[in-house]
């Protein structure tokens with residue numbers, strides 16, 4: 289792929305040699321992690337194709353928009369309202385921060401003991417190996433955690449970076465503050481298109497993203513709500529969640545529905561990717577940006593299956609939509625947007641108890657067998673919050689395992705051993721429950 293797009297990469301100011309190294313590394317693990325899985329749904333072909341062209345065709349598409357004066361915005365957080373960018377017919381995408389590859393370059397500027405997601409994303413800019421970062425008019429960072437907000441100051445020296453102030457509490461005064469941040473974001477987008485967004489454009493942007501989220505909700509139900517059948521692996525489910533941050537939203541929606549049609553057939557025919565006895569695991573915690581597939585791969589090659597991710601690359605991203613009914617003005621739409629975004633239950637908020645209730649509800653609805661609490665190393669918000677969450681899960685008699693990790697492969701053996709022991713005890717409990725008819 290790389291050679292075909294060399295000219296484009298040159299124009300984006302990328303380090304072509306280093307980028308080739310990155311792609312070669314990815315192309316080595318992708319077949320192993322994804323293509324070798326047994327019994328994959330046929331409609332996964334589209335998502336494999338998207339991955340194969342993620343630094344190719346999709347970049348061509350977004351650059352076409354740029355030539356037409358449409359905004360291209362890179363983000364790191366689901367708090368940045370993509371509806372506004374899509375309303376302006378631009379592209380809003382999550383910037384990768386899931387690879388070890390870029391971390392050594394980031395560590396020349398950043399401390400070693402901060403979250404790998406931030407180091408990885410910053411390192412891609414230092415290396416000039418991410419065509420999304422290179423294409424963007426600007427990056428929109430936020431203040432959700434200490435490491436992020438200070439890194440944006442450094443990133444701004446390399447690429448135009450705006451910072452959105454995310455409140456840390458959900459009182460009325462914080463909501464007002466956040467509202468003004470969203471209006472500022474809208475103004476930044478309007479600067480790129482050199483005019484104000486109309487009511488119809490904003491409404492259309494919201495509707496496009498609402499439809500995308502509805503498709504993802506449908507996929508989520510099919511993945512997890514049928515205790516006897518798991519029609520798609522957790523790895524493929526995660527991959528689709530990751531792709532949702534890059535692909536054209538309308539095409540993605542259509543393709544997710546096509547996949548869901550196939551999964552419905554599979555459920556009808558009881559065509560599962562795992563046996564009925566396989567422990568069904570929910571993963572909760574910090575986001576897994578591509579190509580962070582480590583935990584899913586470990587679990588699914590150790591006898592478990594993952595049926596849902598309670599994370600921002602997952603359920604937290606698509607669980608709520610924006611209600612546009614009877615909205616008559618731009619301010620109405622902005623208010624509805626605010627309402628929806630304030631439902632995000634990220635650990636950067638204090639208190640954040642609604643997250644705990646949501647996890648328990650999700651676990652029960654899915655009749656899951658256990659939960660893995662996943663936290664990236666040095667993520668203080670999710671790490672500290674794990675105490676409250678785990679205490680409560682244990683009080684509910686829900687089996688839970690906490691894993692803290694980064695992107696290196698050094699701890700794979702150790703995690704595998706812990707996951708193995710966890711799955712064994714969960715399996716035992718599952719068998720005992722089925723014997724008792726629970």
Ligand code: BJ8
Pocket residue numbers: 364365366367403404405406432433434435436574575600632634635636664666667668669670
């Ligand atoms: S809404 S989860 S995407 S902030 S970068 S907090 S892992 S130490 S990503 Fe997040 Fe928005 Fe919240 Fe979601 Fe921890 Fe790392 Fe910080 Fe992180």
